[in-house]
Amino acid sequence: MATDCLRELISLMSNQHSIRGGDELRFMEYQTDKSLLPYNTFGIDVKAAAFAEYRSVGELCALLEEYAVRFRGKPLLHIGSGSNLLFLGDYDGVVLRSQIRGVQVLSDDGEEVLVRVGAGEEHDWWVEHASRQGWHGLENLSLIPGQVGASAVQNIGAYGVEACDVIDSVEGISLETGVAARWSNSECGYSYRHSIFKDALKGKYAITHVLYRLHRTFVPRLGYGGLSKIMSYKGIDPAKATAMQVRDVIADVRRKKLPDPSERGNAGSFFMNPIVDECKFGLLREANPDMPYYAHGEGMYKVPAGWLIEQCGWKGRSLGRASVYERQALILVNDGGATGREVLELCEAVRSDVRGRFGIDLVPEVNVIAGDKGI
Ligand code: EPU
Numbered sequence: 001m002a003t004d005c006l007r008e009l010i011s012l013m014s015n016q017h018s019i020r021g022g023d024e025l026r027f028m029e030y031q032t033d034k035s036l037l038p039y040n041t042f043g044i045d046v047k048a049a050a051f052a053e054y055r056s057v058g059e060l061c062a063l064l065e066e067y068a069v070r071f072r073g074k075p076l077l078h079i080g081s082g083s084n085l086l087f088l089g090d091y092d093g094v095v096l097r098s099q100i101r102g103v104q105v106l107s108d109d110g111e112e113v114l115v116r117v118g119a120g121e122e123h124d125w126w127v128e129h130a131s132r133q134g135w136h137g138l139e140n141l142s143l144i145p146g147q148v149g150a151s152a153v154q155n156i157g158a159y160g161v162e163a164c165d166v167i168d169s170v171e172g173i174s175l176e177t178g179v180a181a182r183w184s185n186s187e188c189g190y191s192y193r194h195s196i197f198k199d200a201l202k203g204k205y206a207i208t209h210v211l212y213r214l215h216r217t218f219v220p221r222l223g224y225g226g227l228s229k230i231m232s233y234k235g236i237d238p239a240k241a242t243a244m245q246v247r248d249v250i251a252d253v254r255r256k257k258l259p260d261p262s263e264r265g266n267a268g269s270f271f272m273n274p275i276v277d278e279c280k281f282g283l284l285r286e287a288n289p290d291m292p293y294y295a296h297g298e299g300m301y302k303v304p305a306g307w308l309i310e311q312c313g314w315k316g317r318s319l320g321r322a323s324v325y326e327r328q329a330l331i332l333v334n335d336g337g338a339t340g341r342e343v344l345e346l347c348e349a350v351r352s353d354v355r356g357r358f359g360i361d362l363v364p365e366v367n368v369i370a371g372d373k374g375i
Contacts (some may be wrong), residue, residue, distance in 0.1 A: 028052050028059050030066065030094070034280050039097065040082035041145060044340045048095040049074060049108075055099045055120070057208050061178045069093055076175055077369065080150030081122065084267050088340040088370045098149055100208055103129065111229075113214050114168060119149025119207045123156070131243045135214035137166040139243050140221055143251045145261070145268065149207035153197040154365075155190050159250060160224035164190035168213040173203035181205065192296070193272050193365055218243045225253070257328050265334030266325065270347065271305040271362040273330075283296030284358065305362055306330035312353040322346040344368060 034051035037043065050071060054060045067076060075093035079085060098120035106114040113135045117126055123146050127138045140161035144151070151163050152170050167190075170183045189196035197205065220241045222228040227249065231238040236245055259266050276284065281301040284291060288311070296302040309315065309329035316326035321338035324346070325331040332343055332350075351362050 001204060027064060028054050030063070030070070030231060034095070036082070036087060036091065036095065039079060039095075040084055040085050040087060040267075041261035041265060041269070042082075042267050042338075042340070042343065043334050044338070044343075045111045046087040046090050046340070048077075048091045048093065050094045050245070052094075052095070053097045053099045055101070057100070057173060057180070058066065060096070060098075060100075060173055060206060060208070063096060064173075064175060064178050078175065078203075080119075080147035080153075083145035084150065084154060084366055086267065086340050086343055086366050086368045088344060088368060091369060098206065098208070099148065100149075106211070111216050112294055113216065115214060116171075116209050116211045117148050118210055119147060119152075121148045122146075123148050123151045127306040128247070129214070131247055134216055134218075134243075135212075136216070136218040136243055138212070139160075139218075139246045140224075142247045143254045144243070148210050151189070151209055152210045152341060153195055155193055155195050157193065158254075160221055160335070162190070162192070164188065164195075165208060166212050166214060166347045168211040170207055170211070171209040172197075172207045174205055176204065180208075184185050192275065192302070217276045220246050222246070227253075259325055259327075259331065259333055264325075265338070266331050267366045268332045269305075269365050271309075271330060273305050273364045274308075274360050274362060275300055276360070277301075281358075303360070304330070308354050308358055308360065308362070309350055312357055314350050314353065319346040319349055324350065340368075 005227065030052045032050050035045070036049050037045050040296055049257055052063050054063055056216040071094050072180055076096065077091060078096045080098070090246070100118035100120040102118040104116045115135060123141070124143055126148055127142050130138050140159040141156060144156050144158060146156065152167055156163050163215065165288065167183060167185055167188070170188055172181050173179070174181065179361040183196070187196070189199065192267060220238065222231060222238050228238045230249055230253065231241055234249065275296050278299045281293070284303065292307055293305050294302040306329040309324060315329040317324055318335060320342040321335045322343045323333050323335050325333050332346055334343065347364060352359055354362050
């Protein structure tokens with residue numbers, strides 16, 4: 001653990017390209033009995049037994065060493081901006097959060113730029129920064145909440161682009177040993193809303209940096225979700241759209257369709273869109289000729305969960321203090337003061353109806369945290 005910390009310190013001291021601060025080695029302290037209300041966009045009022053934020057790999061290692069001595073046996077949960085979490089109760093464990101910042105250009109040949117970004121940066125700040133620098137590829141992922149590190153874990157996606165399309169590699173630290181690791185894009189095991197960090201390596205590493213391979217030439221990708229039409233409607237020729245125009249249009253669409261967590265707690269899409277095989281797809285289309293869908297690789301189809309939920313009559317309906325959002329049925333919202341269990345009850349009621357009517361088991365995209373361990 002000490003060797004990795006020392007290496008990071010040397011790397012920080014020799015880094016000439018970092019444009020954001022917060023890199024000095026500072027030891028952070030655990031806060032006990034800490035409210036997690038500001039750290040989950042669902043607005044669930046729960047507490048963690050202990051909580052700490054860190055600004056460098058060195059600080060993370062120090063916190064992990066202290067954790068091993070002081071909180072032995074307690075579970076450890078690493079969070080980002082809490083935009084994909086549902087806490088069912090107080091967390092009787094230790095919560096860590098990254099504040100590792102900074103953007104370093106590692107190489108730039110005039111066409112392709114390799115950039116290393118601190119996992120604690122807000123993803124949308126980074127998308128805007130990259131677009132302004134003329135580093136392209138991230139525009140369609142505008143206004144997605146969450147941190148850069150979490151975006152690489154979740155493989156966030158929107159409007160035909162996924163984070164894995166532009167991620168070169170990911171760096172992390174083992175939560176058990178403090179040893180540094182690096183995964184190439186292919187080693188990350190990316191697929192739709194999935195990575196090795198949600199699977200074999202779940203809960204084992206803190207992502208510290210994400211490396212992106214971006215392009216200086218901007219090629220608008222407007223083939224999804226009627227973006228092209230919206231552009232034309234706004235008087236912009238889709239073929240000549242600039243990166244900032246694409247970013248603005250997508251931000252606009254998202255603001256109209258998605259609830260603002262500061263007004264109504266939510267975690268974006270609550271469920272993943274189910275992927276079905278040709279046989280199941282054929283049966284679904286036969287019974288529902290109007291069902292929207294996307295081809296998803298050979299013989300597979302992605303079906304919008306929002307559409308399935310709406311067909312079951314859940315759009316805009318409530319259960320307790322939680323509702324299915326009236327403008328996008330894929331999103332569950334906290335109507336004010338809902339507990340995590342109320343949201344989960346709504347989730348299960350929706351799943352049960354979709355299963356009953358379509359024979360499809362919706363899988364939550366949101367991580368449900370049950371007191372002391374994820375389920
Ligand atoms: N639809 C309905 N009723 C609804 C919602 C959607 O009929 O209540 C239909 C729409 O009319 C459309 C289709 O379902 O034909 C797809 O809807 P939409 O374009 O809104 O996208 P989505 O599949 O529901 C996914 C992502 C979103 C992302 C959008 C746009 C997932 C789980 N969600 O949603 O990501 O913004 O595509 O690319 O893949 C997020 O992950 O938090 C998120 C918002």
